[in-house]
Amino acid sequence: MRHAPFKGLFAAALVLGLLAASSPSGQRPGPPQKADPALQLPPSPLDGLLKQFLTFDGGIRSEVYWKIRDFIRARKDDPPARADCEIRLLAFLRSQATFPAKALVARELRTIAGERSIPTLQALLFDPALSDPARYVLESIPGPAADKALLDALDRATGTMKTGLIASLGVRKTPAVVPALAKYLEGSAQEFVKAAAMSLGRLGGREAAAALAKALPSLKGDFRAVAASALLDCAEDVLRAGDLEAAAGFYDKILALDPGPAVFRAATMGKIAAAGDKAPQLTLEIFRSPDPAAHEAAAAKAADVFGPDQGGPLAALLPSLPDESRVKLLAVLGGFRGEDVRACLREAASDDSPAVRTAALNALAAAGTPADAVFLAGRAASARGEEQAAARRALGLLKGRAADEAIVRALEDEAGDDVRAELIAAVGERRIFAAKTSLARQWESLSERIRLQTVKTLRTIGTPSDITALLNLLEKPLGEAEREEVENAAAALALKIAQPEGRSNLVKARLAAERDPARRAGLVRLLGKIGDESSLRAVRQALREADAGVVDAAVRALAGWPTSVPIEDVWDLAKSSADERHRLLALRGFIRMTVLGKHRRPDRVVADLKLAAEAARRPDEKRLVLAALPEFAGSEALALARSIGADPEVKAEAQAAADQVLKRMGAAK
């Protein structure tokens, strides 16, 4: 870094600035100034930088600030150099520099200021603009001298300056300042009551708590609420320090004054914490009261107060509580172990209240054991909505391999279809790979629901080695939903094969040997779902078969292909298919594949979309093109949107698309 040669002029300029400066109130700031220490210093490159910074307006020209910052930071760990910087920065604060310049310099002073800075800063505390930057620095200077400077200013300051000083004294957390702050709690100047209370709360400790507790009864309305919150903060300090009796006394003071609901709950929780060994007893007593707000506080503390094996007494209270309290206690009871807790949870899971039942099922997710597996499957089978989701979640989360074994065992024994379907779903959710044999037996079930769920679960826990079994299933007479599920499962398992080009081998082999048109159609559909490029030839051949079902399957396979590889095939179909359904499917497939090419130049994508628009015959086809256009914003997209808008049936959508394109074009600029 290079600096202009310094001739010692800037120190003189600073002094002149100081002489010219006075506080806006007309008071001479602080004690009489002796000869400025900055004048005693030899020239420094910092002076040149500070001189350049005198007129900084807080805007873009901040280069000099960064240089000042670097200069100071490079010297802050060298005590003589640090002191040198401190003196020069203080002189700058006394100069006629702009406010933004002084504020930033004060910020740098904060990292190096010591007691030497206090007189200058104390004087600035009465400057309306600079009192904040001066306070910020004073807040950070360790030791009682800075406290004294703030305290001395406190009595003389007025208005928001006094509020600022009250805040700073709280930040410094010096117990000695408590009396000075406490007097504002009881003074006639109401504007400072809240600030004093909040500051005492921030300061914390027993002395501050005592001051707040003493003032609390005489305060009204919002003043009392603020003071009560501050006392809560202090009481926690006292509690952390281990003085339970004193803390309990402070919480009692708050509770005695009928606080608002939030403070009431907080004080009740604090009182439980301060009860020490008697906390369990107090918690139970609170639950026996009829106040849901108190119950909420007790529930929030229950896990801290009772050990993980001691939830029995809490659970026993459950039936006597109002619903909203039961929901809250149940949320906690999941964290407790023991048969007594579990029994209560199961009972609550059959309660009249849906909210209670759901909360109990959620609790069983944590507290349940393998013995609850069938019960939860039963609840999942009979419940609906959120309650059903909770039962399924709980069944999925039961801990231990014994839970897996219980589910598989129940699967063999369970007679009811609804419960068995839930157990099969749990096999998938829990990834019980050992259940595959049991699962295979479910395929023989007379219930379509069971067979469907079995295939869904196999999709999760199956491997490519199960594809053959699924293809065998496809050879049986199946309903439409079941066939689709089996095809989806086979495709999902094929996609687990690491090499993409080998994913469809088994299906292609079956197709080559299959003569039944309906089965051939199913296999072609399956090839489309797998999307293995090596099977495209077989699908194209299927387009030329005589059977309409096979042709339909081939069109659907191509139109729904997961990548854009067969885009030319679908475009040909969109242009030339005599079957209106096929033409429409192909056009939609073409638009989808065009949009997949996000790596392509937008104008080329739009050119393809233009082809689709020209081939579109119905408004909904044109809407598909319009919906894709904003992704490829540009003049071509805009022109296409406007030309499609000539059709009155899609005019509004075309206008919206054009607006989106224009917006994105604007954003790109």
Added chain:
Amino acid sequence: MGNTRSMRRRDFLKAAGSAAAGAAAFPTIIRASALGLNGSIAPSERIVMAGIGFGMMGIPNMEAFLEKDDVQWAAVCDLDKEHLAQARGIVDKKYGRKDCAAYADYRELLLRRDIDAVSIAVPDHWHAILSIACARNGWDIYGEKPLTHSLAEGRALCDAVRRYGRVWQTGSWQRSVENFHRACELVRNGRIGKILRVEVGLPQGHHDFAKTFGQEKITPPPPELDYETWLGPAPVWPYCKARVHMNWRWNMDFGGGQLMDWVGHHLDIAHWALGFDETGPAEITGRGEFPTTGIYNSALRYRVETKYADGTPIILAGGHYDIQGGTKWIGEQGWIWVDRGGFETQPAHLVHEVVGPNETKLPRSRDHYQNFLEAVRTRGRTIAPCETAHRSASVGHLAVIAIETGRTIRWDPAAEKILGDPEAERLLGRSYRKPYLLPD
């Protein structure tokens, strides 16, 4: 609240405190959010919400909540009249009415007694004051990351949320996305063995969210914006357009740059996997490169190296291309990398693995907003609670201090104290402009 009720409460607690057996007749305070119900939810049983701040995330957050059947949005609050009108318009359009209350002053909103929960999305320097005030008001809070603007504020906010028994959800929504959840569970269950190193790649530079870059001329604030309140507890800076909406993030007096913006996402995920949700590093070293002109002063490029008590190093970097964007755990038996839309592993088969019920399961959410609402109803724990957000933000705050001082920071995460460096200790908090104080 009447005297009778207060007397009963007082009598009861006095009696219970002295182990007397008698239970007094407590009053019944019924909140709209007290019960979780299935299916169609009557208006009187919905969670009543309000929003503060609609300049950036406030609108999408509110729109997500408006989609939920169990939410009734009652009020909006913003100190920019244009933002306020836009937010109110969205609510009124949703309900087909014109009765969404609008407040320019959050203190007026706080006077309402019908609100259960609030969504706060304001500049970082306002996070703590507003959030603590709402917690003290008995409201549950959906708040944005980073949790607060300083480490000391973060501790104060966590204490307040705990003290008042509030539910808190941080906008660290990656926790509710499957890839991140699965990656964390795999790491937690030792699929890549002992963790040797974690790399967290964050964005670099400054992004022109509001398209106001270059509009740095000092001017009077526009009439629709209450700039004095917008500045709030932060130091005074003269108004210019590039300083405020959205781009405030690049000035360290209002935001924390890319580091603080993203630490609540990718480092939060790193913490989740490692079980560091309630702790922090023992050592932090950092360096940054800053703009030399213009109005922004947050780091353009940065690199932060941390070491946790168990010896795990976590590297955070923005603009250092040896660190891939997202979160990458490198273990003795492989690595796992996850980012938005990206999930890769070595060995490759891990990417398909899901942990079983007999392994350590992390809490699961697939809808960040619904997860908050469920916790509001049950008083349960959200997927991104306050303490967790504080711990990820703490790493960012400590990184800023390490960069600022140029020294290695030694940190006691239990006591939340910087060890042996009083100068760095001064930077744990921020001074407030008069007449602002942090509420208790």
